[in-house]
Amino acid sequence: MNIQELEQTIRERLDTFPTKTRRVAEYLLGNSSEVAFQSISEVAEKLSVSKAQLVRVARMLGFEGYAALKDLLKRALLEQVLPSSIANELQETHIPQDLCRLEQANIEETLKKMSSDSIVTFCEAAKKASTIYCMGWGISALVSEWFHTRFTELGLKAVLLRRGSMSLLEQARGVGKDDMLIVCELPSYVIEVKEAVEKTAQKGVYVVTLTDTPAAPICSYADLSFFVGDTSPTFGSSLIGPMFAVHVLTSVLSYNLGEEGVRALSEQKEGLHDERIYYPAYGLRY
Numbered sequence: 195m196n197i198q199e200l201e202q203t204i205r206e207r208l209d210t211f212p213t214k215t216r217r218v219a220e221y222l223l224g225n226s227s228e229v230a231f232q233s234i235s236e237v238a239e240k241l242s243v244s245k246a247q248l249v250r251v252a253r254m255l256g257f258e259g260y261a262a263l264k265d266l267l268k269r270a271l272l273e274q275v276l277p278s279s280i281a282n283e284l285q286e287t288h289i290p291q292d293l294c295r296l297e298q299a300n301i302e303e304t305l306k307k308m309s310s311d312s313i314v315t316f317c318e319a320a321k322k323a324s325t326i327y328c329m330g331w332g333i334s335a336l337v338s339e340w341f342h343t344r345f346t347e348l349g350l351k352a353v354l355l356r357r358g359s360m361s362l363l364e365q366a367r368g369v370g371k372d373d374m375l376i377v378c379e380l381p382s383y384v385i386e387v388k389e390a391v392e393k394t395a396q397k398g399v400y401v402v403t404l405t406d407t408p409a410a411p412i413c414s415y416a417d418l419s420f421f422v423g424d425t426s427p428t429f430g431s432s433l434i435g436p437m438f439a440v441h442v443l444t445s446v447l448s449y450n451l452g453e454e455g456v457r458a459l460s461e462q463k464e465g466l467h468d469e470r471i472y473y474p475a476y477g478l479r480y
Contacts, residue, residue, distance in 0.1 A: 195256060197226070197270035203255060211254075214243055217409065218251045222267075225407035227303065227425040230267035234260050240381075241409060296425060300435035303423030308442065315418055316443055317450040319400050320350065323374035327394075329355040329362060330378040331387050333429075337378040337404065337436045344444035348451060349458030355390075362390040371398040377412050378404045380424050380431040391415045404439060406431070 195203075204219045211219055221241055222229060229237055238245045245260075252263040320326060326345050330338030335356045345352035355365045363386060369375055375394050379387055388411040395401050395415040403416040406424045413419050420443070422435040448455045466472050 195266065197266065200255065200266065214247055215251055215254065217241055218243060218248060219255075221407055221409040222251075224409065224421055226267045226270070227299070227423060228406065230264060230270070231425070231427070234264075293427075296427070297432060297434045300423035300425055300432050301438050304421075304435040304439050305442070307421045308439065312418060312420065313443060313446050316402060316420075317447045319374055319402065319418065320345070320447055321450065323400065324351070324370065324372040325374075326350055326352045327355055327369050327373055327375045328352060328378070329366075329375060329387065329390065331357055331362070331384045333431060333433065334378045334380050334436075336433060337380075337440060338376065340437060340440050341376055341378070341444070344440065347458065347462050348444070348448055348455055349461070357386075362386050363393060366390040366393045369394045369397065369399050374400045374402065376402045376404065377416075378436065379410060379412055380406055380433075380436065382430070383411050388412055404436060 201223060204223055208216060208219055218241060221237075232240075234245050234248055238248055249260045252258075252260040255263065257263045257266075326341075328338040328342040328345070330336070338356065339354060342352045342354040353368075355362055375391070377387065377391050391401060391403075391412045392415055400418075401412075401416050402418045402420070403410070403412050404420045404422065405412060406422060407413075408419065408421065420439055422439050424431040424433075424435050426432040448459065451458070
């Protein structure tokens, strides 16, 4: 069995699986690269299932055990990011190249998961929103901040929600039903973020989530979800895939805004001529 056959098998049988089995199967579909390099204990804890449950799911999918399933996922990932001649012979001398290829795979995985329909839906929701709120915690706050920056540059009313003098729950009280909430969350998932998203969703706010897997707690409150590749052998999550997603979504949005978007970006570009801030001799680019 190869990775394509595995994904096809899961999709064909997904509706027949019991609840816990379905949760594991959906996690495998949305986050195979993470499963490939995490221990069975880490995956079981993340999904709140037993290790025995993971073994049972692997056998239901045609594997002798969970280790065989994990080996397939690992081989599939390595084949994406490394030449087959060195896929099984990783050496320290290859680390820089391997990391670059892994980040390339994160970008490709992110793009693969972004459908044209979902991007169009995102743009329409952003244009209709009275205010766009961008929420994140920890490293995920960096992603939400870039969303906020891009929206502001496009002349849209945007507010950044991040942990500071007020909790996210307190800040979420200001989000109204005509607004849009974009939540960026990479592992580890934060209870307060989930509760803040739940609070806004109960008001009828349009919620967009950007995370690594459908199993993330915030996804149960989402009207629209985007999933990114964030595999990293060093830091907990790579930001390359998430930042790429922000760039794609806001770039398409800039075109969708038409003359309004052109005018906003032109005004932003004019600011580059302020010699109190920028050195004009080094070229002005925006």
